Amino acid sequence: MTALRPHAEDQYSDELALLAATDDRIRPPGWRLSPQAVVTYLLGDGAKITPKYVGPRRLIEVAVATLATDRALLLLGVPGTAKTWVSEHLAAAISGDSKLLVQGTAGTAEEAIRYGWNYARLLAEGPTEDALVASPIMRAMRGGTIARLEELTRVPSDVQDALITILSEKTLPVPELNTEIQAQRGFNLIATANDRDRGVNELSSALRRRFNTVVLPMPASAEEEVEIVARRVAQLGASLDLPAVPTALEEIRRVVTVFRELRTGLTEDGRTKLKSPTGTLSTAEAISVITNGMALAAHFGDGTMRPADVAAGILGAVVKDPLSDGVVWREYLETVVRERPDWLDFYRAARDA
Structure with a gap:
């Protein structure tokens, strides 16, 4: 069976391997490529690396630089400006895995961002590590990789605020187990939101401060x-x-x-x-x-x-x-x-x- 739409890290595995083999620049902790190589992967080199995004180079440099800091990245723009596409390729280039994804909707629950429970095991054993169901964001924290959250402004405001502790303290408390998950170096979050949804579920000022926002424009010409x-x-x-x-x-x-x-x-x-x-x-x-x-x-x-x-x-x-x-x-x-x-x-x- 052939996947209809392979993940970026699978579809462009040869290009990622080529960049990794020739990349001699400093790589942030947990990154598979240096920031310069990530930008080359996104924009292409005119030879063996095909462009994944056509647009201002500086925008991609700012996005990549943000992910090398402790600030999360918010990609903002009208529908159809390649926010999801850029998010996926950034995660593939940096972590080699673009699949740690939360799809934001009006029905997204807090468990999708924090963690949930296997209720059969919870009833049989009580709250245990084995009964806990990690969210994609929790798994990214444990592995020191990039997590993605699509359509952040569609997520209810009280659920959005579950991100505040994760992004500011880089920890995820699990009070039921009297413990916490500490993010490993390399962890970060890429969220997307579209301009047309501004006002659906506005980000709180506290949450907005945790993001560096990069606006992806429509093609210039x-x-x-x-x-x-x-x-x-x-x-x-x-x-x-x-x-x-x-x-x-x-x-x-x-x-x-x-x-x-x-x-x-x-x-x-x-x-x-x-x-x-x-x-x-x-x-x-x-x-x-x-x-x-x-x-x-x-x-x-x-x-x-x-x-x-x-x-x-x-x-x-x-x-x-x-x-x-x-x-x-x-x-x-x-x-x-x-x-x-x-x-x-x-x-x-x-x-x-």
Whole structure:
């Protein structure tokens, strides 16, 4: 059996091994690579190490430097800015294990952050070490590795505050056993939160002080976003055994252009102001639209991706609210897309969709 989506440390094991073998810089306690090598792993070296993130180098340097201190790292940004992706690759490069993960939701309980109990053993034996069920964060503390917490602002506020002692004292009290877990050197936490969730469960000032926040921006230019989408689509296509679509780049540029114009509320030439839909139209959504278009072209077409293969996907990404977003999309089609001579096929496909 082959995993549909291998963990970063498995998918890029050869690159991590190569960096480890040639890395002669100082490594913080518990780290498998030096901070410089971790940055190279994330951004690539133009040769044997492929880029995992395309964006400002300084942001990644600040993130890596933070994890080498006693401050936890909070990756903040709108949906689709690769927060989870960066978090996973940082953990893989630093600890060789990105699987110590807590997924934050409105129903996340304190046990997911601290520890729980095997209730069958608890009833039979009482509170014992064997009856205790360690959380991913407790396991990271014991092993001196990186733990990850996704969507921190979705976690209820009282559960969030369970992190305060862990991050400030680097200990996790277990009063039932009259003991505590002390974090080993190398332990740290990477949390993610998205800008759109600000106010869902605001972080307390005490907890916010325990984090160094790095904001991951949307791609700065259209070319940068096209590069990101093209690279990620190629990776996904290979993992899903989708045939290569030679004309995909043209449609990638079109999808990126549509998303960026609607996201910013302005056409590329700066001449026409546009209404923006309620959705984020993120890079991640662009990747999804193109991947779906590749599947349509490969399995239900002749292998050439055409506007009709991406039109329905774009419609689904843009129109989240049928009333308000539907108006935005129709106005964009009639005032912008229709006026571009080389976009007439896309205009017809989008109208049909």
